[in-house]
Amino acid sequence: MKTRLITAASGVALLALVSACASPSGDGNGSSGGSGGGGGGGNAAQEAAEELGIDLSKCPTDITQPLTGTLKIGTPLALTGPAAPAVAPLGVAQQAAVDYFNETADLPVELELIVKDDQFAPDKTLAVAQELVQSDEVGVLNGVVGTANVAAAREVAQQYCVPLIAATSGGRSANDPTNYPFTVPWSLPSYVDVSAWVAHLEEDFPDGAKVAVYTANTESGEDYLEAIEELTEGTNLEVVSETTIEAADSAPPAAQVTTMKASGANVLFAAPSPTGQCSSLMTEVANQGWDLDAFMLTTQCTVLQLMEPAGAAADGVFASTYINDPALDSAQDDEGVQEYVAAVEQYQPGKPIVGSTMSGFSEIEVLVRAIEQADGSPLGASPLGILYAATHMTFQSKAMLPGVTYSLNYPQDQVAMESAQLSQFSDGQWEKVQVFDFNGETTGKASIGD
Amino acid sequence: MTSAKQRLVIVEGSALHLGLRIAGALAIIATAFALPYVLEPFRLSQIAGACVYAMAVVGLNLLAGFGGQISLGHAAFFGLGAYTTGVLTTGYGVDPALSFLVGIVVCFAVGVIVAFPALRLRGIYVALVTLAVGLIFPTLVIRFADLTGGSTGLFGVTYQPPDLAYFSGFNGRVYWNYWLAVAGLALACLVVRNLMNGRFGRSVIALRDNETAAVIMGVNRTGTRVVVFGTSASIAGLAGSLFAVSSGLLTPLSFSLLLTLYFLAGMIIGGASSFWGPVLGGFLIYFVPVWSAELSSINGSQNLAGVVFGVIIILITFFLRSGLAGLVRTLLGLVVRVEPRMPVAVPSAARASLSEPRLTERHHLSAPADDRPELDRSGVGSTDAARNH
Amino acid sequence: MEFELFLTRLVQGINNGAIYAFLALALVCTYRGSKALNLAQGELAMICTFVSWSLAANGVPLPLAILGGVVVGGLSGAAIERTLIRPLGRDAHYSVLLVCVGLFLAINALAGFIWGGDPQSFPAVVPDAPDDFVPVMGVRLRYQQLVILVVLLVLVAALYAVFRYTRFGLSMRAAASNPDSASLVGVRVNRVNAWGWVLAGAVGALLGPLIAPSTTLSTSMFFTFIIYACAAATVGGFDSPIGAVIGGLFIGVTENLVASYVGFIGDSLKLTVALVILLVVLMVKPSGLLGTREVERV
Structure with missing residues (x-):
């Protein structure tokens, strides 16, 4: 057991080393070379980045500029293959949540969700995450499911400085903020x-x-x-x-x-x-x-x-x-559950309203709260601001049971669901x-x- | 034999023929060099992924297409190569290039070991042997977790690009993985082509089409089959090694029976026992799911891609027996005809089938045994083999 | 206590083995006629079980619902044989195998498309509460498992009788051993082979509803069983119904005892045990315990 941990740890260290070496000079994909602190956040941005362990000069884009217009959210999810019937409905709940929060939340950006099929295979997750970031130019990744899949997607998040918010894995190895500060896991750890x-x-x-x-x-x-x-x-x-x-x-x-x-x-x-x-x-x-x-x-x-x-x-x-279930008697009077049910009925009519998809709703909610909090902070709703907010906030999700909270405060508190x-x-x-x-x-x- | 009227006739070995082939090869090389400048990096990664799949399909085709021995376990060789590289590089700090070589040797050895029981058997029993091997592999990966990372997987497999300006940019690793995959695929194609275009290739074909006749004519059955199996396995293994460095992490789930079925599907769709059909097939099994998923929106969350995939395999088995490669060849044949150079003392009827296995239209894998003159061909094959003794 | 534990494990091995044997019977039915290994057999059984489940969920009495599934299974078997297998011709092992692979992928995806990915509970034909068992020497023989065993034995006896003593069985053997001579003497080879597929489809469709109460009904319920069934059929000989049953029970018992008493193997290499048995049999005696030795031409 120990050897494996050490192997895994040394592997992770090696990766970190490589990803650090492989992103110099930035011939990038045509976008402006990032010079740290150039954006609206100024010193605050520099400090936030340092606290998270991010070297802004290695990012291909300036992640300190507040976002405007449309924020594209990318999700690699199994839409085909044996895992699809169980996993794909999460995307439906995510879509309902995006439409719902566009309507009800006071956000500086309009949200747009792009879901692409990864067949639940980590190598496909990697390819899909790359496509989402490079071709669809998503500003954030959201809700990748599975430890190995998260491990694949976080490489992309890291290289392109795209926050991966609410990565869904309870595995310890998926939660490694020191080496992967752009990846913020969510869901109850084992x-x-x-x-x-x-x-x-x-x-x-x-x-x-x-x-x-x-x-x-x-x-x-x-x-x-x-x-x-x-x-x-x-x-x-x-x-x-x-x-x-x-x-x-x-x-x-x-x-x-x-x-x-x-x-x-x-x-x-x-x-x-x-x-x-x-x-x-x-x-x-x-x-x-x-x-x-x-x-x-x-x-x-x-x-x-x-x-x-x-x-x-x-x-x-x-x-x-930790996630509520609309089928429970105790959930009938719960405001959050009622909102979820209403959102699915309104924006995804005819789709099943079940507990297993509620976490998809919550994944988007985490992102929405982070954008709101970032918008009010000195960092603004920039990718860095959103990432900083997501790693420094406490709230009770509409989809979660009373008393269960999402709470992060890097670096002291690195586990969202405790x-x-x-x-x-x-x-x-x-x-x-x-x-x-x-x-x-x-x-x-x-x-x-x- | 249809008349050559109204068709462009190219004599094999003529300057035109040679020129066209060189032009084709140059076009492929030029494309390979141009792609990194034209495509977005993620497309390049996808192409690298497709090349790796195509390699495995090319390897499978050597065994199942040319050799006529079906394998339901090629994902195991692919996985064995991948884990050899993964374990050696992350666990023991071995240079990836060296680990590729080790992977090739290990896969060849295991391929040979599997070949022996498969030798004595035919029909579905060969399929069963390889099926068993293919299924045992992931269970062993999980069982020996201390070495392999078990179900959690093996993270951080990587191959550092060489210190060249070309690979030094932000996307240097993407370029590097792309070139590794392209080189691997080219190598696999060349190996298979060279094996099949010589006397060895004729032995393989002869064994496939009529084993008894081939053995009587002096083909070394054991040696030939064992080499085919081992080579096929080591090509799949090298593909696996490249898969390991390009995807960066390995989990036993990646090497399931499903992957073998996809490889088989790629071979059939592309065209079994053709040289470039499996390459096409490998690209298709990689990109068809990508496209089908792009077409299906999240609102149709459970799409019918799997059904379509299955139906395509069945349809191709029925209506496109030599796969897309055969289809293209037929279409080309409507306008162009490659005429073999007239050999000296060979009766004209046997000419077409004699010249090269490449020209063979039908193949054991997808054609029913009783619809065309089986005896005729194997007869030709064995005379051919005999002539070489 | 130790002995009672051993007996319990033995019975559990038999229970699992009965499932393997049951599905192996279906494989034998297709193999006897068409010489085909139907990898999609499990998926066919799965989708028929979903049909039975849908019928039962819509108020059809359970026995009738199961019968409905069995009929669908038989008809699908016939349809597959007629449209997808027969046109490929005899001896087209690989083409047939590939068609089966295509069927496997298509049927599995289709079932997921229609019924979704959540496992469903399936009603049992006999009482199946925790205390519905017969205690024998401290071992619990559950009604449901006894039903599976009894049905299996009845089936194999019936199949044996049919293959051995009826005109149809004779035609089937003739068709299998030498199709050309058989058709010369008036055996309708195609029809005989088609019946093999009908039987296989029906047997699979009967197995599904019997095991679904304990495995739950899902699109992946037959993924491992089909592999065990291949191993069972190989051990017994691919064309022998009795062999399939013996093979199934042998594998079920062996893997359970080995997994329980050999620490190194444990739970995680159970399937591997069955696969190793398969490999050993193929190396030592490819025709299996009771199979007919095929005439080899080399």
Whole structure:
């Protein structure tokens, strides 16, 4: 595990070195060579850039000039391929959000969204991000999904000095602001998710518990496994069994559940792929009569479409939730959810209104808030200003559950989502147990720290 | 044989023929040099990506098109090359160029190992062997995570451009990756062409068309098949190495069965057992999804690109048996005819098929076995082989 | 306790093996006639299961809905054979394989286009709550899994009888071993092959609704099963129904026991175990345990 981290870290360092070497002299793409501090921000811009670790002289364009007219937002997203049915609807919610905020928010620019297909393949994400930046001349990138995809897109963000706001990955390696200051991840990190599980169990099981771990053999699953091993160390939660499942496996995990049950564990930590694997695990646990004292499930499985197929077997399962879901009874009176529903109904009529797409709405909202905050700051709504605002703000998104906030303050606080509502499933609904807030505590743990 | 009336007749080997071929080659080289000045950098990156795919398809074509042995596992060789470069450069600080060589050797070796069980088998069983190999590869990458980065992937694979003014600009890396890919593709095409245009090539074709006859005529079955398999694998491996340095990061998901299916599709669409058809096919499998996605707006978020892709493969298998290359050749044939130089003592009926495999219109892969004179051709092939002994 | 655990794992292996065997049966049906490896078999089964699901969701009683899917499966099999496979001619292994690849991509994308990417729950034909099982020596034999096993055994017995004892079976064997002589003596080779595809489509369409309650219904539900089915059919011999069942059960049990008791293999190399078995069989005895040895000309 350590070797891999070191390999990854040295790889990242190497990349940083290369990207630093590869962008001199700037024959660029015809645009003006950037001379730092030339723009409206003056000294403020220089200071902001230094604080973020950005060398303005290496940018192909002047990112300190406030934007006017239309701001193009680029999103590489899987529109074809096996991942498309699950991922593509996020773009619909993003589009609804863009239209909605153009209408309702007081922005200095008109937003325009351009979504291009990356088939969920990192090499395509790279190519698409390049195309978005060079050909469509987008001013910001938004909402790339997946750790490897974020890792690909951030190279482009870095080279062209284009902010990548609300990159959607919970993986630690995706959050590396020291080497990739232009990339601002968003979504609940697996580290924070597991922190909530551990905090809850320490309260509920003062005498300790035996933990079985079940993770998908995916980047996300590996991230969970790492976080679980790290966070249970030194607590009286003892990991007694570790099992995995392949990403594409659709058979019920009978063997894994049998192994875990036989290990004598009374608590299950589970991070299967956010597919049918969520419900088939719950069903299998119930079918084998494994009487768990606590069943902690990854936040990725919490959308109701993934929970419902498990039926009664899902009752009693705990999970951290942070995005609200229009299908929840508790969300019916929530103003943010109502706005989201109204926005989709108005601008994307006929499209499904489901929890799994709400994060697309929130991704755009993060950007909108950052533009607003930048517009009021000395930096103005320049790319640098937007990036600075996005990395120095705290707000409650309309799409998020009450008490869950987006909060960043580089460099002290590098993790946007550090709070989550631990919920328990009951009768087809998530019910609030308690909100955990680790604000400011997980920098360097859920992100790659110095 | 249709009459040559009303068509431009070019005698093979004549000055005109030679001139046209040289002009064609020069045009390609000129285009390759011009593109960096004409295209935006991202298009150049896309072209580099397409060249890498095309290389893999060219490699696959050597095995499946010319050799007649289908592979459902070429993504594994592509991935093996990619991970060899990735692991060696990021983990052990090996020079990328050296890692390319290592990748080629490793892939050749693994190709040879796979070739042996495949040798004894035919039909779907060869497909099954390669399918198994192709599927095992990603699981091993995940299993040996300490080496490969596992599911998370391997980040930071890169090949620093040489210290030349041409590569020193803001887009220097894009140019460098572009030239690596172009050079790789050219190399792959040359290797396949040289292999196939000689006696070895005739053995390969003879084995494909009528194994029994070929063996009787003294073709070394084991040696030929093993070399074809190994070379095909190492071309795919070099393509993978270039993929690694141009995309910068590797995940096991990138080398799934789906990729193999795309390679196969590229070969079929472009034209199996043609020399430049697979290049065209490689470009198409890269760019068709890009275009289809550009046409579909986000409002039709789940578009029908996959359906269209599948249907195209089926249609081409049916109606365009020699792929786009064959189509172009047929169309060209309406206006131009390349007449083989009259050899001394060969009966005129066998002339066309004798001269070069390049002129072979039909091929094992997509033509049904019973619709045209199979015996005739293999007969010619084996006389040919025999003559060389 | 240790023994009970072993028994549990054995039964789980049999449960998985039954699924592999079931799908392998469908592969055998097409292979016997057309000598084709239908890689799209799983996708065909998947889309038929979606058809059954849609019927059931619209108020059709479940058994009828499943029957509807089976009929669609059989008809699609016939349609594919008639329009896409037969015109390619015999011995066109590679063309057929490529057509199947095209079908695979097209059917999968089509299902995603129509029904979307979210997994759906599928109702079970027998009670399938956590306590719906028969306890035997401490092992839970679930009703649903027993149904799959029973249907599988009935099917294989029926197929065996048909292939072995009926005129149709005789024609099928004749058509497979020597199509030219067969058609000379009056066997309608094409029709026989078409029936192979019909059977395969129907068998796949029957399997889907039986496993969907536990796997959930999604466009990717057969991605790994088809690979296991290939391995199972290879082990048993591609033209033997009984071989397919033995092969399926063998692979299911072996991979489960190896994954559970060999630490190095673990859960992550389960599929690899099946693939290695496939490779070994191909190297040692390509015709499988019960398959007919093909006449080789070299």
